[in-house]
Amino acid sequence: MIPTTASAPSELEALTQFLYMAPIGLVQATIDGEIVMINPMSAQLLMPLSRDGDLANLFEALGDICPDLRHRAQSYPDPHGKVCDDLHLQIHTGASKRGGPQTLSLTLLKLDSMRLMAVLSDVSLAVQRERALRQSQAWIDTIVAGITDYALTSLDRDGRVRCWNASVGRVTGFAAEPSIGRPYSLFYPEGALSGARVLDRMHEARRDGWSLDEGWLLRADGTRFWGSCLIAPLDLVEEPRPGEPAFSLIIRDISERKGAHDALHQSVSCDHLTGLVNRRAFFEAANFELQRWQRMPRPLSLVLIDADHFKAINDTHGHAAGDTVLRQLAVAMGETFRGMDVIARVGGEEFAILLPGTDGEGARAVAARLGQLIEAQTVEVDGASIRYTVSAGTAAMEPGVDSIEDLMKRADTALYAAKTNGRNRVVCWTDDLANGTGMLAPGTHATPLPPKVEPLRRNVTMSAPNWLRSVSICPKTPTFIPPPGVMLLSASSSSSLSGKSTNV
Template sequence: MSTATCAAVQPPHPDAEEYEALLQFLYMAPVGLVQLSSDGSILMLNPLSAQLLMPLSRDGELTNLFEALAPVAPDLRQLCAAYTAPSGQVCDATRLFLHADNVGSGPQVLSLSLLKLDGARLMAVLSDITVQDRRERQLRNTDAWLNAIMTNIADYALASLDRQGRIESWNDSIGRVTGYDAAVVGQPYALFYPDDATTPAQQADRLREADENGWTLDEGLRRRADGSQFWGSAMITPLPGRAEEDNAVPAYCMIIRDISDKREISQSLRQAAYCDHLTGLFNRRAFFEAADVELARRKKSPRPVALIMLDADHFKRINDHYGHPAGDEVLRQLATAMRGVCRQVDVLARIGGEEFAVLLPSVDLDDAMAVAERLLAQVRQAPASYESQQIAYTVSLGVAMMDDDVSGFDGLLTRADQALYLAKRSGRNRVACWRPGLEEGGR
């Protein structure tokens, strides 16, 4: 590792004992400490910070903190530049989401606090809060479950489901909330979801998760009989006393609640935790959490999972020529193009500065390539617009599939990244698919 370390800094104070004590403190500190210059150059770091940051280094070197954290905190440099006070706290306990090492383990989560010491120096404090973050997510899920059964208890649709998730009987509550009549009997419960908001595999996943956990809850758009949509929560719980061999006995209870009046609050909380502030897509945290869930489901019930990695070609030139506000608008309009091409069930995320990803559940390679080609064509046909200027830009895309030879989500991400790099090497403005042998030519 080529970087400054605690021991490599010359004592700035004449009291050698005091300086040695300071070095000993930095070395033994239970958190990662990094001193850096205003441009991000690392002046000093302790061993724990090097350990936490090393997974972000592609070349084994840590010389600039802004560059090292760019994949997980792309706006950090701008955040520091915008902080004009002579000293103070630039950010406090900002969460950084790294790759998941194993399916089901979730992403590693780091906490970053950044202090401005003076006009030339910054101090970063890093700690691993992966376990704490996982516990907080579990508590949020429990709170959502309690809220679902205790709030507006009179305003719900109650449906019984058979073992395959088909609606077993109709009642007035279904008609009151959704407008459907008795013709829904025998239909899959996906009837209450917009067409592209779920897949048959995910519907089966929810039933299995209800069996394993005692309940499952999801929130999002729901569909009424007349085609209109509302914001609702759907809880599924297994019914007691059901016989494995008796398909005539209802197996699950499904409760759908119209929570449209709470959507704004729910969305605000969700955006604060899971959305990229610039584009409105999922952020890195939400992306890795969703990928972790999808691959854990795939492990229990095999199905295709595809990943598309893409970024805007020559984006630095756009920023240099038109200015950063115009560059931001290009990224926003790229996000709009992605929404127009992809399904609601797909996971669309901004995971770096101009780098984006799309996770495609239950999509095979041919269909994933078709999605990527449609997105490529959409961007070609619709230049971005900023202050009456038309900004033509292109994207490069890499496509990869999950299979039994891939080691966790990191392996799938690496394959898609190698395919993206192939698209760039081949001239940009194109789609490339991962194939064996790209390992040697990948990044």
Template sequence: MLNPLSVQLLMPLAGSGGVTNVFESLSNVAPELRNLVSSFKAERGSVCEGHRIVLTPARERSTVLSCNILKVNDRTLMTTLTDISRQVEAERWARQNESWLAGIYTSVNEFAFLTLDASGRVDSWNTSIEQLTGYAEVDVMGQTLDQFYAPDDVDDYRCPEHIALTREEGWHVQECWCQKKNGRRYAAQILVAILRQDDGEFAGYSVVLRDVSERKITSDELTRLLTTDYLTGAMNRAHFFKLADKEVERSKRSGKPLSFVMIDADHFKRVNDTAGHQAGDKVLTQIVLEARRSLRSIDVIARLGGEEFCVMLPATAADGAMLIAERIRATIEALRIETEAGQLAVTVSLGCASLTNEIASVQDVLAVADKALYTAKETGRNRVEG
């Protein structure tokens, strides 16, 4: 007995006598069915499940049936035929896409692709990661993005901050220094985007990690010219205030502290008047160089004008800022600068301030730091106040 749908599926294969027997109708495309049945010796049970039969091989699309045969008894077989052509086509496209992706992963050396789970930990790995970074699957699975950052470019909020911005905006890009497994540093661009399930529910994050070292070599020189003080190499005033505004917003979102230190060279006019402007320029340059020795890679020193500088200290509370300021003061006090006018000693005065609920903008916190600097000047110079 054949139902109408079976007849419809088998009709193209039937001869002039029509569809009367499943095995006869399929003999040209699935002759193995008779053997499957004859070799099944149990009294009853499943002869085959999901056995695929290609009815009409075609260049673009084939008609494919899934055949299930159930032996009821020695005289009765129950056969079901299901058209799975669309499923097979989808599988073909999936395999093709996987091949394309595999080709991309293995041929593109500047990019790595991975995914993070909802907690921000790596939950998928492919060869592109190892080609770019040198890390094998066992190195990265279950780790956060901190795994890829250069050690001196990692702080306790970089990865959570990147994830938080992605959750807020849907995607986020940052540039930073990363490090390969062999220890080589490289300039990287990291794109993180939200992944969603078919129903729109949040599922995790997709990540593209890109090596931009070659591009950065050419663009860094332009960036340096636009953002750096020409004399001292410190960040210039305009770029500093742009960066400080962003850092204040970051601090408010993350709840991490943020501190600033104002620095002013003591008796600098006397240096210019007695030793000359070239000596004065060298003093300013040395102040920046020595201050940087006391700072982390995430800290910033900028020249605000004349002999006045400002240090921005992310993730640093007031007591930490005072310690760093004192270290800078002591380092510069011990400095002896060789100039054409002879050896010069120089000192600096410093004022510290931190972001609070009441002191909540760059202008406000710098005003407090400037007031502390004034106090240091008025109470003897070569001091730290805050």
């Protein structure tokens, strides 16, 4: 609004009051430094610097702490602009009201060829805080640089690494360039941590205050080590923007504890014949995945596998041969399914595989690949060559399935249909199977297994002697993360499969 002639005096009075009350110092001076106008805050800041109590010239007032200011102003080439911006000037003859040395911030503007504007403020407290922050950061950096079995870094809200330090390189071998900006899953073996699981752990840490797991971690050279991985949210006043640090990540090398961990895990969570997850641990993992699905629905599937005519193998070759077949089948499943899948022995010759992040079609495809692999292999036991096949039933999580038991019943019904309709095939659950007869309705998705074997991730030799020389599968299989404070021993499920017999 342009003031009228009548309102000009009041507007001038308001402007004068504004300049008088401003919490920063404002000075107008000539190009030679002669002060034309000065507000009280400027006088308060500059008076202690004056040798004779006179504030006639800005350059002379600041001569002891900024002797080159006159030269800067008079040699500034542009017709107008900032001669200097937030220049910190240390005052050695005084102290701030809060104690410690006083520091002034000076911004000098060239208005035109004849006029200058100086903006002054006392930034002593801010400088002290910055110094304390730098000291704290140096202290933390010293600690981080000195530790040998921990790696500390920060993550953004999407789980991407935001910084690198010597501890990360020392524990994992990863350098800064291949680390920063990538999901922290780069510290895990391939397939052990999906993108969805990365976000799950961010959510768990934000909800519970932390998220902790133990398992195999990866070094830059491809070797593995047994480690713990803790994620904790940073205590921030505001929600971090994309790309800003939001979580702390602490990785610890606990390889020396792996022996004790494996012994406990083997006794509590593993099937002693096959080395796979046992029924109890499977239901704990499955119910935890169900809770995740209920919070944030995403693909989740179940596959049930049953060895065909297994009773005939036991009757013909003996129970020792049957045990070898089951161990061979366990190894094949460990090589076919992903590291993040939960593979368990839930019955005599029946196995369950929970596939987070996999839909029904994906479950069918991987079950078919396993069936083709098994059909093409031979198990050698005491000079006898044993060939066998497997049948599979699959079911996918969807609205209306309220429990893992319901999902198991669907997969078990599909498995029953696979065995009733000729074995050596994969059947996917559909509502048509709910009649309970086991006979497939027209159009039901059943996949007979041809003898051709689809390629796997790795070359696998499945003979019994090779299996006996291999390590237990169990420690790498259960990649589920129990919620904070819940140990594996906390609960078990006594839920059973449906009453139908699958040994038909």
